[in-house]
Amino acid sequence: MVEKSSSINDVAKMARVSPATVSNVLTGRKPVSPKLAKRVETAVKVLDYRADPLASMLRSGDAKIVAILVPDLDNPFFTSIVSAVEQCLGNSYEVIVASSHGDEFIERSKLKAVLAWRPAGLIVIPCSDDFPGRALVEASRTPYVIADRVTGNLGADTVSVDNEEAGRLAAQHLIDLGHRHILVAATSLRLANIRQRCRGASEVFRAKGLPKPAIVELGFDVELASQKLAEWFDRYSPPTAIQALTNATTLTALTTMAERGLRLPHEISLIGFDDYAWMRARATPLTAIAQPVREMGRILWERLSARIKGDDAPAKHVLLPCEIKIRESTASPPESSRPRSPRANAAQALRG
Amino acid sequence: MVEKSSSINDVAKMARVSPATVSNVLTGRKPVSPKLAKRVETAVKVLDYRADPLASMLRSGDAKIVAILVPDLDNPFFTSIVSAVEQCLGNSYEVIVASSHGDEFIERSKLKAVLAWRPAGLIVIPCSDDFPGRALVEASRTPYVIADRVTGNLGADTVSVDNEEAGRLAAQHLIDLGHRHILVAATSLRLANIRQRCRGASEVFRAKGLPKPAIVELGFDVELASQKLAEWFDRYSPPTAIQALTNATTLTALTTMAERGLRLPHEISLIGFDDYAWMRARATPLTAIAQPVREMGRILWERLSARIKGDDAPAKHVLLPCEIKIRESTASPPESSRPRSPRANAAQALRG
DNA sequence: TTGTAAGCGTTATCAC
């Protein structure tokens, strides 16, 4: 025997009021006399009633859903954002997640699918700066906030870290340690946030009158990335330090160094991006640029919920500061350093 | 000017048919003559129409949603499951995710919230074996599949890895290398899958006539876990090898070893659980027990979609094999703690 | 095969 869950009418009947009054008690949109309100509340408890969100939404146009669209659900940074937002939502909103798999076409189609549910709001990490899907979102008039990747000229709220500063922080640390030959490991310069991190690094070098650091674009394919970095090492002499611009390139740098037996920090210094447990769980814990993920989630929701509540102030662009966690993967460059040939490394390895 | 998105009536009007016919063309529930069908299809294209999923669901009772409830959205294993499932879904279903934060009470409340959306199906990684929320799910008659954590006596489909074998695989490898003093690092023995991994390990030892390995329960709090492991090291003499039973305890083992300056693999061998990029991106890549995550996602969806389609065969319990990735964090135990055998000596000599 | 009309469970409107 299937128990049909009770509807607003059942509650109304039991409380001897009209369904409208039940609705008013529950949503609080209109005042109800305490006496009737109490009757309704007990009926709700007895019947274990909860409003069908679908019917309620169908009528009101306001679905208690926040949609989150990210480029990749296997990237811990993106999932940590999802997690951080989820923790802010409590019981009042559900989360729909979707992944664009880094593809603008999929992004558009997922956007359509997700918007069809008329979510109260949308948080999106676009897979490209121009975010062509934006038109779709705006046509739907769904409140939305762009996270992480931000060109800045879009008319939407954005929440990201101060990428230039992140770049500066790392470069400054490396320069302070005496490094002059730094390799900046980027994923793709087609992303504004990556370019900003590069710019931050370059800026510090220029300010000191030093030549700009080299930049290598490793892409998003893990296998290919290691290969590209290895090729770079072969073509040019290895740098004395690597500044990774994402968690992925941190991993790539580590992989290539492990393959070549280059030891942290004395042969090469490495400064990672993001801050995960595995970066600390090492004989040589990684110095890293930590993004304030929890905080990002919090602000993302703060902005979005403001928009949901009807805030129509001009777009705000929140820039959160990163923090440098200085640990042991960065140190002064080796004495003999300055451009070294791969051969020289063998000699050095013998010392270790 | 706000463009109201077109409804089924607009399509019907443009195609000069009834709304019912439009519905029948789109859902395919009833046959429609090719001529009208074509008219409808072009109208749909012209108006860029998509049925409002909420209205459609309200009427039909079938929401194109798969809900996924996990204990922790910051644990990469759980998010990798979400990701793997998401990739199977294509465009026909949306994903609602929720986290129980490892708390049965929250689990129940999230379950209620999520079920209120009448998802077509539910995938759940319960936070405890008895899964008290189960009653809720069954009362709602939502098709569901339990993943990862499985007592086996629940009347639901389950998909997990062969945990005993996972435990055996690791223990066998360690024994083959000559280890006799192994520490098994578990999160909590209240979880059946963890107990099974333990049992697998113990079994191998018993079969060889060796004393059972020690087991330490580290819990789910990262800070506390390191502390507990450190205490264990202090109380008993450190083992020659650690067999981690989850990705979290792998990290804990690594942290404690780093803190104490214990070097892999010659002072202690470590076999990790799960297989992430960071485990390979090390001077000493980690030997690890890899769970077939993609495959789990695939089977999870295969089972769930079968149930959604009405399959009412008795519950199936799928056990997927783990794979051991032998790398360099495991080696023969150091001279002093190892029974002498020609084979072990040879191995040691090679490593010289 | 197709159209008409009746809901699905809620909230908004508008009388009272």
Next chain:
DNA sequence: GTGATAACGCTTACAA
């Protein structure tokens, strides 16, 4: 302050 009643946009009897 409260209660009928009419939508919301769709699917599904049922009639044609």
